[in-house]
Amino acid sequence: MTGPNTPEPAFDRLLQVAVEVFAEFGFRDATVREICTRANVNVASVSYYFRSKDALYVQALNFAFKEANRRYPQEHLLDQSLSPEQRFTGFVVNFIKKLLDDSNLGFFNKLIAREIYEPTKALDDILATAIVPQFGYLEAIIRQLLSPQVDNQTVQRCMLSVFGQCLTFKHSRSIVERLFPELIADPIAIQATAQHIADFSLYAFAQFKASNPTLPDLQQ
Amino acid sequence: MTGPNTPEPAFDRLLQVAVEVFAEFGFRDATVREICTRANVNVASVSYYFRSKDALYVQALNFAFKEANRRYPQEHLLDQSLSPEQRFTGFVVNFIKKLLDDSNLGFFNKLIAREIYEPTKALDDILATAIVPQFGYLEAIIRQLLSPQVDNQTVQRCMLSVFGQCLTFKHSRSIVERLFPELIADPIAIQATAQHIADFSLYAFAQFKASNPTLPDLQQ
DNA sequence: ACTTGTTTAAAACAGCCGTTTAAAACAAGT
DNA sequence: ACTTGTTTTAAACGGCTGTTTTAAACAAGT
Numbered sequence: 490m491t492g493p494n495t496p497e498p499a500f501d502r503l504l505q506v507a508v509e510v511f512a513e514f515g516f517r518d519a520t521v522r523e524i525c526t527r528a529n530v531n532v533a534s535v536s537y538y539f540r541s542k543d544a545l546y547v548q549a550l551n552f553a554f555k556e557a558n559r560r561y562p563q564e565h566l567l568d569q570s571l572s573p574e575q576r577f578t579g580f581v582v583n584f585i586k587k588l589l590d591d592s593n594l595g596f597f598n599k600l601i602a603r604e605i606y607e608p609t610k611a612l613d614d615i616l617a618t619a620i621v622p623q624f625g626y627l628e629a630i631i632r633q634l635l636s637p638q639v640d641n642q643t644v645q646r647c648m649l650s651v652f653g654q655c656l657t658f659k660h661s662r663s664i665v666e667r668l669f670p671e672l673i674a675d676p677i678a679i680q681a682t683a684q685h686i687a688d689f690s691l692y693a694f695a696q697f698k699a700s701n702p703t704l705p706d707l708q709q
Numbered sequence: 710m711t712g713p714n715t716p717e718p719a720f721d722r723l724l725q726v727a728v729e730v731f732a733e734f735g736f737r738d739a740t741v742r743e744i745c746t747r748a749n750v751n752v753a754s755v756s757y758y759f760r761s762k763d764a765l766y767v768q769a770l771n772f773a774f775k776e777a778n779r780r781y782p783q784e785h786l787l788d789q790s791l792s793p794e795q796r797f798t799g800f801v802v803n804f805i806k807k808l809l810d811d812s813n814l815g816f817f818n819k820l821i822a823r824e825i826y827e828p829t830k831a832l833d834d835i836l837a838t839a840i841v842p843q844f845g846y847l848e849a850i851i852r853q854l855l856s857p858q859v860d861n862q863t864v865q866r867c868m869l870s871v872f873g874q875c876l877t878f879k880h881s882r883s884i885v886e887r888l889f890p891e892l893i894a895d896p897i898a899i900q901a902t903a904q905h906i907a908d909f910s911l912y913a914f915a916q917f918k919a920s921n922p923t924l925p926d927l928q929q
Numbered sequence: 930a931c932t933t934g935t936t937t938a939a940a941a942c943a944g945c946c947g948t949t950t951a952a953a954a955c956a957a958g959t
Numbered sequence: 960a961c962t963t964g965t966t967t968t969a970a971a972c973g974g975c976t977g978t979t980t981t982a983a984a985c986a987a988g989t
Binding site: 515517518605606607608612613616620621624642643645646647649650652653654655656657658660661663664665667668669671672681682685686688689690692693695696697 | 735737738825826827828832833836840841844862863865866867869870872873874875876877878880881883884885887888889891892901902905906908909910912913915916917
């Protein structure tokens, strides 16, 4: 048993390297031998510390979530002193920066994005733990930006419109890099790209609100 | 469909089945044995008719493109008798239907989407052959919808906003199916979802046009 | 020093992979 | 009927995979 008191260095190295390798190659193409080589441990260590390659993957995912949330806190999304527009823009900027973070610690979101694209058995856990809460924040903000009487499906479609614009820079990064490399060339360009997505969406929200005939606008 | 004695030559069956299997499992997880079993041919046939698994993949991709364009023609995008708004909506609706086509012949786009997500050496060919022309259509329409003097980067970002909203229903389908299944439950729902994306984007385009050349900073 | 429990190490296992081999089956021309 | 070239087949070859085995190294308590 690996007690929660003081995890062994080998255990930690294994977990951290696993996130990197799984993110880089995907679950299937990642080999335990590659993970163990990078972590400077014996091949049998995966079976020893974790039960199997599958179990290591699940643990690596959980570890990635905690690290991603630690590196990209989102408390400002709940800051009611900011306007809904400001909180929405903050969400988008934070999300894009997360997705395009290629630093040594940025493999976490790569791993999550990969799990979204080709789900393993671990996706259900990920949904409940990491994605549903995110969508909850986004839904609350969007509902404030739209008319209160707007139907659920419209809210859901708007959430996916925002989600999709952002995730494209991860899932279709190969295309962005080849066709529009200047859009993500440096942090300044990334910031501007995120700002565009926020503006683009806020424009649409404003029109969805204005064209909703169910109730007169009570706010603004 | 595929019996012991099928009129189609082994080469054709192999190619068609390869598209299915590569789309379903991806290049790495797809095995030539699985392909040959489904095609009712011997394992050695892949080496015989195609040089290798890699060469078969490239040929399958090229085959998929031709079929996808044949099944989803886009000549209406060039119909100048339609308004730019109509042509844009037509593009989005066509794109979404393509992406969500799960019929027996709908594996082509699955394969293309997969190649976008995790590129192989075949991506450059795909870009020039299938993706750049599509983006060309989209760019022409969007330029008509925006102010003529809008800068290139804004046009590119708008293209990616549209592209991303659509592709989400393919790349993040696992999430859509779990969290918002009713949005893609049937052809009517899919049509409405596509219409939302078109409206969402057209709203934004109108605002981008109205507020040109200097975009207001909605943050702060 | 001996025991106990934990961690590392080298080696091997069984299974699947892409690919090749070599021979058999076949079709068509002469 | 025989030759020629093409297609199909069963079997095998290395190579890589996740996992297990077995034993050695280690730390700590007694």
